[in-house]
Amino acid sequence: MSDTPETRRIVIEPVTRVEGHGKVTILLDDEAKVKQARLHIVEFRGFERFIQGRPFWELPVLVQRLCGICPVSHHLAAAKAVDGIVGVDTLTPTALKMRLLMHHGQFLQSHALHFFHLSSPDLLFGFDADVNERNVIGVAAKYPELAKQGILLRKYGQEIIKATAGKKIHGTGAIPGGVNKNLSLEERDQLLSDIDQIMEWASGAVTLAKDYTLEHLDDLSGFGSFESNHLSIVRSDGAYEIYDGGLRAQDAEGNIIFDHVENEKYDEYLAEEVRSWTYMKFPFIKEIGPEEGWYRVGPLARVNNCDFFDTPEAEKECKEFKGLTDGKPNNITMAYHWARMIELLHSAEKIQELLDDSDLQGEDLVVTGERRDEAVGVIEAPRGTLFHHYRVNEDDQVTMANLIVSTTSNNEPMNRAVQKVAEDYLSGVPEITEGLLNHVEVAIRAYDPCLSCATHAMGQMPLIVELMDRQGRIVDRKIKG
Amino acid sequence: MRQVSQQVLLLCYGNPGRLDDGLGAALAEALEESALPGVTVEADYQLTVEDATSIAEHPVVIFVDAALRGSEPFFCRPVEPKPSISFSSHSVEPENLLALAQKMFGAHSKAYALGIRGYQFDDFGESLSPKAEENLAAAIQFLVPVLRRSNAGEIAAALDALNVQGDDNGV
Numbered sequence: 001m002s003d004t005p006e007t008r009r010i011v012i013e014p015v016t017r018v019e020g021h022g023k024v025t026i027l028l029d030d031e032a033k034v035k036q037a038r039l040h041i042v043e044f045r046g047f048e049r050f051i052q053g054r055p056f057w058e059l060p061v062l063v064q065r066l067c068g069i070c071p072v073s074h075h076l077a078a079a080k081a082v083d084g085i086v087g088v089d090t091l092t093p094t095a096l097k098m099r100l101l102m103h104h105g106q107f108l109q110s111h112a113l114h115f116f117h118l119s120s121p122d123l124l125f126g127f128d129a130d131v132n133e134r135n136v137i138g139v140a141a142k143y144p145e146l147a148k149q150g151i152l153l154r155k156y157g158q159e160i161i162k163a164t165a166g167k168k169i170h171g172t173g174a175i176p177g178g179v180n181k182n183l184s185l186e187e188r189d190q191l192l193s194d195i196d197q198i199m200e201w202a203s204g205a206v207t208l209a210k211d212y213t214l215e216h217l218d219d220l221s222g223f224g225s226f227e228s229n230h231l232s233i234v235r236s237d238g239a240y241e242i243y244d245g246g247l248r249a250q251d252a253e254g255n256i257i258f259d260h261v262e263n264e265k266y267d268e269y270l271a272e273e274v275r276s277w278t279y280m281k282f283p284f285i286k287e288i289g290p291e292e293g294w295y296r297v298g299p300l301a302r303v304n305n306c307d308f309f310d311t312p313e314a315e316k317e318c319k320e321f322k323g324l325t326d327g328k329p330n331n332i333t334m335a336y337h338w339a340r341m342i343e344l345l346h347s348a349e350k351i352q353e354l355l356d357d358s359d360l361q362g363e364d365l366v367v368t369g370e371r372r373d374e375a376v377g378v379i380e381a382p383r384g385t386l387f388h389h390y391r392v393n394e395d396d397q398v399t400m401a402n403l404i405v406s407t408t409s410n411n412e413p414m415n416r417a418v419q420k421v422a423e424d425y426l427s428g429v430p431e432i433t434e435g436l437l438n439h440v441e442v443a444i445r446a447y448d449p450c451l452s453c454a455t456h457a458m459g460q461m462p463l464i465v466e467l468m469d470r471q472g473r474i475v476d477r478k479i480k481g
Numbered sequence: 482m483r484q485v486s487q488q489v490l491l492l493c494y495g496n497p498g499r500l501d502d503g504l505g506a507a508l509a510e511a512l513e514e515s516a517l518p519g520v521t522v523e524a525d526y527q528l529t530v531e532d533a534t535s536i537a538e539h540p541v542v543i544f545v546d547a548a549l550r551g552s553e554p555f556f557c558r559p560v561e562p563k564p565s566i567s568f569s570s571h572s573v574e575p576e577n578l579l580a581l582a583q584k585m586f587g588a589h590s591k592a593y594a595l596g597i598r599g600y601q602f603d604d605f606g607e608s609l610s611p612k613a614e615e616n617l618a619a620a621i622q623f624l625v626p627v628l629r630r631s632n633a634g635e636i637a638a639a640l641d642a643l644n645v646q647g648d649d650n651g652v
Contacts, residue, residue: 046604046605047605050605050606062498064498065496065497065498065499065605065607066498069526071526109531113529113530117530136530136581137577137580137581137584140581140584140585141584144584144585147585148585150530151530151531151533151534151581151585152531152534154529154530154531155531155534158531167524168523168524168525168526169497169506169524169525169526
């Protein structure tokens, strides 16, 4: 980086270890103070149009093409919506539990990857550690057991997905009104043989995330943090839920905004705003409005929103998590990691519980109902609440599709985090180093964004980081494909 | 654990919903139908860290991806581990994955990148462009006889002999 009297030039490493790509712009004034920092998503939308005209029964497979990171989440959200189209509100026990097993497998592998391989380098080495060490190979060299656990936790989750959904690319486990297979005894025994080890590692991961958060609480409390509303689904009794529940939103103080809202009524409570500088929309709670009605989704929101976990180990950890803020919502951005690991532990417990359930070997896989023209499927994806809304015509073709993906809901919070970290760490410093810039990336990474499907992007999406002078002139930029 | 007889791992990746980005998956589909003995075929949207465990179980690994540019109809080049890693996404590059497999799981695999040239990536669609179809056919025609060789050493030698360099910008 070099400075001149008029402009500042900087070489900026792009945001790394974030799925998909986007653009961060940091606007400085004459005194090198940060005036504005934004996370832009620059690609255009198109997937919803791509879906139109396709037969509805293709949707659970087709939507997996949205994203190579969370195909299972889209698969299940579309399957829930398609259940509605075929008039099915209640699955058979075998079908429901197969889907739940698939879903928890997805949570386990996604959260393990994010924590161990995308975020742990920042936490273990420090936000501004040498970039040559602050990566997964660095973790493998210095903490080999931890790196190995991360890989094997993820592999286990993938094995569950394979056993429930079939192939990785053409997963077809969930079909209209049910599933196309049960879990064989051989598959069950294979998965059960490793579950104790998985539980132990998941428990260790919570401890690691918790200890890190508590040990660094003074620094983390304000890091990219701000008060917000929180949105997720919860079970009818208020329990933590990721597959089938009503929508709950609460404000930063824990006051309920709405509760147990039926999935089909989501658009009566939520709306999306478009802003000129980005293609990613900004969802908000209608009754509050776009200025104050934005909300967080994902692990932090889910753990904040639920009244309890229905598995003992996760519930124990949840109580400790909630105790930190005396039961009120936790608004610390970096607490996403701790919440994410509590969820990972819960998924491990649920997997164990499900594998011990003989319903998974049942033969009653599909039910039918009376055909409908419109349906909504809402689930919690690893990154947050995921909405799939479809209308179909009498020829079974999709005529309308609306998807709100998790990262879109976290758009405003991520932008707030970027702005706050830029102000706190980059303003007025004589030299903006890679380590300082990584602070911005750390704040974005906490949300585990998946920019690829957030924008329904096409082709390669480079990430661009731009530094601008006070006139808005780009004084330097770096692109990475 | 895989059986010792599995000599070659084909890791095919890309998104079949993005036109020619589906070349890797298309090759996987074709070779699965061939059911070549000693060959493990895996297809996914992208490479991920747990692939390191599969790599460590095979003496020869071939990464198969669509190529944005470079030699037509395809290129094949050796892959060397790169321990210095920089993730740009959840996905991993072959060089990084090989390094991870060596570091974590003691892999001694010989690895190659097979890049099949594609042309259309910037739209949604589930078909390959005509030219990409031709390139896919050429890659299969090349690969199948190589994979029929009797052992990993011979297979690696055949791949080394080809060593058609190309730009490895997969998609």
